[in-house]
Amino acid sequence: MPATKQAKDTExxxxxxxxxxxxxxxxxxISRYSRHLILPxxxxxxxxxxxxxxxxxxxxxGLGAPLALYLAGVGTIGLVDxxxxxxxxxxxxxxxxTATVGKLKVDSAEIMLKGLNPYLxxxxxxxxxxxxxxLEIFKDYDVIAxxxxxxxxxxxxxxxxxxxxxxxxxxxxxxFEGQASVFATKEGPCYRCLYPEPPPPGLxxxxxxxxxxxxxxxLVGVIQATEVIKLILGIGDTxxxxxxLVDALSMQFRTLKLRKNPDCPACGTxxxxxxxxxxxxxxxxxxxxxxxxxxxxxxxxxxxxAVVDGVRQISVxxxxxxxxxxxxxxxxxxxxxxxxxxxxxxxxxxxxxxxxKRIGELAAEKDRDIVIHCRSGARSxxxxxxLKNAGFTHVENLAGGILxxxxxxxxxxxxx
Amino acid sequence: xxxxxxTPLRAFTGGQQTVSVPGxxxxxxxxxxxxxxxxxxxxxxxxxxKLRSFVNxxxxxxxxRYLPQKEATPAxxxxxxxxxxxxxxxxxxx
Numbered sequence: 001m002p003a004t005k006q007a008k009d010t011e012x013x014x015x016x017x018x019x020x021x022x023x024x025x026x027x028x029x030i031s032r033y034s035r036h037l038i039l040p041x042x043x044x045x046x047x048x049x050x051x052x053x054x055x056x057x058x059x060x061x062g063l064g065a066p067l068a069l070y071l072a073g074v075g076t077i078g079l080v081d082x083x084x085x086x087x088x089x090x091x092x093x094x095x096x097x098t099a100t101v102g103k104l105k106v107d108s109a110e111i112m113l114k115g116l117n118p119y120l121x122x123x124x125x126x127x128x129x130x131x132x133x134x135l136e137i138f139k140d141y142d143v144i145a146x147x148x149x150x151x152x153x154x155x156x157x158x159x160x161x162x163x164x165x166x167x168x169x170x171x172x173x174x175x176f177e178g179q180a181s182v183f184a185t186k187e188g189p190c191y192r193c194l195y196p197e198p199p200p201p202g203l204x205x206x207x208x209x210x211x212x213x214x215x216x217x218x219l220v221g222v223i224q225a226t227e228v229i230k231l232i233l234g235i236g237d238t239x240x241x242x243x244x245l246v247d248a249l250s251m252q253f254r255t256l257k258l259r260k261n262p263d264c265p266a267c268g269t270x271x272x273x274x275x276x277x278x279x280x281x282x283x284x285x286x287x288x289x290x291x292x293x294x295x296x297x298x299x300x301x302x303x304x305x306a307v308v309d310g311v312r313q314i315s316v317x318x319x320x321x322x323x324x325x326x327x328x329x330x331x332x333x334x335x336x337x338x339x340x341x342x343x344x345x346x347x348x349x350x351x352x353x354x355x356x357k358r359i360g361e362l363a364a365e366k367d368r369d370i371v372i373h374c375r376s377g378a379r380s381x382x383x384x385x386x387l388k389n390a391g392f393t394h395v396e397n398l399a400g401g402i403l404x405x406x407x408x409x410x411x412x413x414x415x416x
Numbered sequence: 417x418x419x420x421x422x423t424p425l426r427a428f429t430g431g432q433q434t435v436s437v438p439g440x441x442x443x444x445x446x447x448x449x450x451x452x453x454x455x456x457x458x459x460x461x462x463x464x465x466k467l468r469s470f471v472n473x474x475x476x477x478x479x480x481r482y483l484p485q486k487e488a489t490p491a492x493x494x495x496x497x498x499x500x501x502x503x504x505x506x507x508x509x510x
Contacts, residue, residue: 174424177424196470254498
């Protein structure tokens, strides 16, 4: 089709629109989006709406990766992430690649997105999303897509969306199971209607502890992207008022009804959340450290001589020294049996979840020096507290766990 | 009736995805469930016996919090209960 004729058709199509003037598509864009343009439900006007739209992806990890890639026909995509690409991300975070390991995730994601679609406007927010910056970042976007990995940010994203009246395309995953919905629309419920309060820390295992099937974030992230597109185009039935449950093992999809809670503290008829709050406090966790890797902050893996909740933290260097000196002490591994063959220090294994039941097995060690380790130092801290409460007198936690051992003592040991 | 156990809680049901229990009401069925798997109790209920606020229980497609009789809602053998806990995963960057 000659360019002049096409331009005329475009003018005719948009001339009747009551909305503000939509951006025109270039001929290259028309070729690129031709499979959309011939869909009557999208068409020229729909594709122009997509071009005009601004979507913010909170997180460019497992969910954010497929989400952002499939949104690469939307005019503006914002990316919020403060992390860098790690080799262990690549099994599922397909927006990153082996060549970008070590780069900032927002930079890595931009490379892939621009490679896919040079017309895309990518806005990078290389920050940790906080109560101080969320409203300022969100205000310029039409739809927010929540692909984060922790409860604090989930509640922060929800409340910011409710306050700014922006829809939240929500997705969440754990092991083989996923959830998706659209929260914080005027008529529909918000995340707090479903989950008024977060679980206390430690009761629900994190993905790092629980693992996740690589394809699952792909499946759920693409569902989020689908909802984003439908919200922008105004077509179909979105997941507003419904919760989609995905079970990848049984390959079952179910939707459950969600109600808008009139007493919801965020979106109810008499809201008490009228500004962003301290979400670390709300979720009962300590503030992340301003320096050092997140896992250090989260797992309280600190240097020698530090004591956390009455449990002395020892470094991998000190453990090495004591092993070399053949000191008389006992090492206990509290990870899961399937983690043991990946890497181990040769210590006997009792998973932290079984420790209370099996504490009798450690009766002979009760007054010995015991060093407990896990993968990163979090579960072993829990285990140390269990033993301490059971009357064990000399319990220490290996800060940084087997990951720190691999980093600092034995570089031949694999990290997972 | 059948109770669907979500992945995070299957560690406490010996890996079972579905547990079949007797019970005339939703509350009875949950009582039977936590009787059979005592470790589940602290994950579903607070010390005072109330359902935790981050755990949702659905009778078929309905959240029991919005049913008039809540946990006392009568349930038939053919009904299905689904437990839906909060999950936060998405990046798994650690």
